[in-house]
Amino acid sequence: QVTLKESGPGILQPSHTLSLTCSFSGFSLSTYGMGVSWIRQPSGKGLEWLASIWWNGNTYNNPSLKSRLTVSKDTSNNQAFLKVTSVDTADTATYYCAHTGLTGFDYWGQGVMVTVSS
Amino acid sequence: ETVMTQSPTSMSTSIGERVTLNCKASQSVGINVDWYQQTPGQSPKLLIYGASNRHTGVPDRFTGSGFGRDFTLTISNMEAEDLAVYYCLQYGSIPPWTFGGGTKLELK
Numbered sequence: 734q735v736t737l738k739e740s741g742p743g744i745l746q747p748s749h750t751l752s753l754t755c756s757f758s759g760f761s762l763s764t765y766g767m768g769v770s771w772i773r774q775p776s777g778k779g780l781e782w783l784a785s786i787w788w789n790g791n792t793y794n795n796p797s798l799k800s801r802l803t804v805s806k807d808t809s810n811n812q813a814f815l816k817v818t819s820v821d822t823a824d825t826a827t828y829y830c831a832h833t834g835l836t837g838f839d840y841w842g843q844g845v846m847v848t849v850s851s
Numbered sequence: 852e853t854v855m856t857q858s859p860t861s862m863s864t865s866i867g868e869r870v871t872l873n874c875k876a877s878q879s880v881g882i883n884v885d886w887y888q889q890t891p892g893q894s895p896k897l898l899i900y901g902a903s904n905r906h907t908g909v910p911d912r913f914t915g916s917g918f919g920r921d922f923t924l925t926i927s928n929m930e931a932e933d934l935a936v937y938y939c940l941q942y943g944s945i946p947p948w949t950f951g952g953g954t955k956l957e958l959k
Contacts, residue, residue, distance in 0.1 A: 772895075780887075780895065780938055780950040793946040797852075829894060837885040837942070839906060841894040 735759035737769075737830050737842035744848045751817040751847060755830030759840075762788055762808050768833035769813040771804065773826040774844075781826075785833055786813055820849045853877050853941050857951035863959040870926040872954045874939035879919045883942045886915055886924045889953075890935040898937075899924065934958060 741753040753771070760767050770785040784794045786804040794802045803816040817824060825848050831838035854877040864870050874884065882902040887895040897906040899915035902922060912927045926933055939951040 779953050780940075782940075782946075782948045782950065785946075795947040797947065836904070836906060837897050837900040837940070838887070838895075839897045839900070841896070844894055 735832050735840040737832060737840060739828060739830050739842045739845035741828065741845045741847055743846065744850060745820060746851055747821050747849055748819055751815075751820050751824065751849075753815045753817075753828055753830075753845065753847075755813040755815075755842060757811050757813070757830075757832065757842075760832060761811070762786070762806050762813065764788055766834050769804075769806070770831045770833040770838055771813075771815045772829045772831060772838070773824075774829070775826045783828075784815060787833075822849050825849045852947055853880060853943055853949055855939050855941055855949050855951035857937075857939060857954050859954060860952065861955040861957060863957050864929050865959050866929055866931060868929045870929050870933075870956065872924040872926075872937055874917075874922040874924070874951050876920045876922070876941055880941040880943045882918055883944075884915075884917065884922045885940045885942070886913075887938045887940065887950075888933075888935045889938065890932075895938065929956075931958075 737757040768787040771783040784804040786792045801818045806813045827844040829844045830842045832840040856875045858873045884902045886899040889895040903915045914925045936953045936955045942948040
């Protein structure tokens, strides 16, 4: 059974760095074909893919966020991480992590709300 | 970047009705399209991957079709639990992967 759970600061100030953790079970990020993706959703709005990291360490970021995104993983502890630098109010959203494989974003976490406010 | 345009943005339906949702890509994406369902307060759920393949446990009243630029999600016999927002996603070979703006299904 695949499960994922996001954790983060809840609220942070503009210009700071957002650090999120995705803790998962039921798969390994060292297994061929496995990946974890990050997607966000501002309240009442649509979904935006942010980044993905794969079993082999390859990463893909959404270029709309330029170089503000960093994804990484800790295979031993079944965790993936997302960092977003220089946040502003437009980064206020619910952030999801999702298991990613040959069949899309097939399992999602419950999401973590992040508010950027001074 | 490939833009995904969903239509309609909202739709009023009745229980038992057949519902067709559309998604159009700004360029060809082959069969690299998924459909997701999001009910209020919940995380999105994968319904269809690779344009036409149902994810594990998805009822067979959900059918996906399409290739290239035009894709369709059909709900053959609308149930109350299907009231939700539906999103298409394209995952072509080169990121960014992009979602459509969503279609909200409501009761008449």
